[in-house]
Amino acid sequence: xxxxxxxxxxxxxxxxxxxxxxxxxxxxxxxxxxxxxxxxxxxxxxxxxxxxxxxxxxxxxxxxxxxxxxxxxxxxxxxxxxxxxxxxxxxxxxxxxxxxxxxxxxxxxxxxxxxxxxxxxxxxxxxxxxxxxxxxxxxxxxxxxxxxxxxxxxxxxxxxxxxxxxxxxxxxxxxxxxxxxxxxxxxxxxxxxxxxxxxxxxxxxxxxxxxxxxxxxxxxxxxxxxxxxxxxxxxxxxxxxxxxxxxxxxxxxxxxxxxxxxxxxxxxxxxxxxxxxxxxxxxxxxxxxxxx
Numbered sequence: 001x002x003x004x005x006x007x008x009x010x011x012x013x014x015x016x017x018x019x020x021x022x023x024x025x026x027x028x029x030x031x032x033x034x035x036x037x038x039x040x041x042x043x044x045x046x047x048x049x050x051x052x053x054x055x056x057x058x059x060x061x062x063x064x065x066x067x068x069x070x071x072x073x074x075x076x077x078x079x080x081x082x083x084x085x086x087x088x089x090x091x092x093x094x095x096x097x098x099x100x101x102x103x104x105x106x107x108x109x110x111x112x113x114x115x116x117x118x119x120x121x122x123x124x125x126x127x128x129x130x131x132x133x134x135x136x137x138x139x140x141x142x143x144x145x146x147x148x149x150x151x152x153x154x155x156x157x158x159x160x161x162x163x164x165x166x167x168x169x170x171x172x173x174x175x176x177x178x179x180x181x182x183x184x185x186x187x188x189x190x191x192x193x194x195x196x197x198x199x200x201x202x203x204x205x206x207x208x209x210x211x212x213x214x215x216x217x218x219x220x221x222x223x224x225x226x227x228x229x230x231x232x233x234x235x236x237x238x239x240x241x242x243x244x245x246x247x248x249x250x251x252x253x254x255x256x257x258x259x260x261x262x263x264x265x266x267x268x269x270x271x272x273x274x275x276x277x278x279x280x281x282x283x284x285x286x287x288x289x290x291x292x
Contacts, residue, residue, distance in 0.1 A: 170190055
């Protein structure tokens with residue numbers, strides 16, 4: 001009888017301890033509680049807790065060849081629309097610019113840098129960034145208090161919004177890693193561009209806003225879902241778009257002895273052909289490394 005009691009005690013004590021520990025363990029802090037009235041048939045948890053895919057370790061001795069490229073992402077192209085829309089926040093969907101703006105001004109999770117220097121040395125303060133993304137103007141409104149029916153001047157705050165963004169410049173490094181025997185690419189920074197207008201409202205091209213350091217922004221992008229045309233259940237994020245190269249762009253510049261853009265020595269159709277030549281040279285370089 002004593003042996004039976006000892007056996008039962010040994011059997012149940014671990015179960016009690018495990019149950020007690022399980023009850024006292026707090027839930028993970030990054031898991032959001034389901035809403036009382038969920039807008040959907042399931043609770044979205046994957047993208048909100050995702051982590052950006054880590055870069056493969058890279059040594060200087062393994063880089064046999066590298067080339068720095070500057071590209072332009074035109075948001076008018078359909079394939080780039082997931083970066084532009086929605087122009088207004090819809091539920092948990094935001095445009096790329098809105099994600100960056102909220103992170104820089106509200107959450108303070110990423111830094112923005114002066115567009116005149118693409119080496120990330122001149123960081124904007126929060127006050128400077130607020131002044132860059134908003135300005136005060138005056139408008140006329142009806143005075144219903146002092147002189148009903150008359151018009152008076154009133155201050156009006158004008159913010160830079162997603163609809164004002166026309167494109168993004170990308171600064172990236174292409175390199176051949178002999179350790180893995182692959183030609184790879186890593187984005188270094190992203191420059192936001194907004195439409196520049198004259199006093200009469202005429203479009204005058206693009207105006208640079210700020211640079212962001214892409215590796216710093218990747219954890220943020222990995223938690224922001226984007227619209228998928230054919231499947232709302234595909235959990236594609238902003239980081240997936242850049243990681244998988246799901247965007248269209250053309251080359252603005254490659255490293256050269258004069259440090260000049262393509263438009264500095266050619267224009268029009270010749271500039272597009274020069275852009276394609278730079279792309280083709282990178283492709284041929286990788287192709288010629290192998291024997292078939």
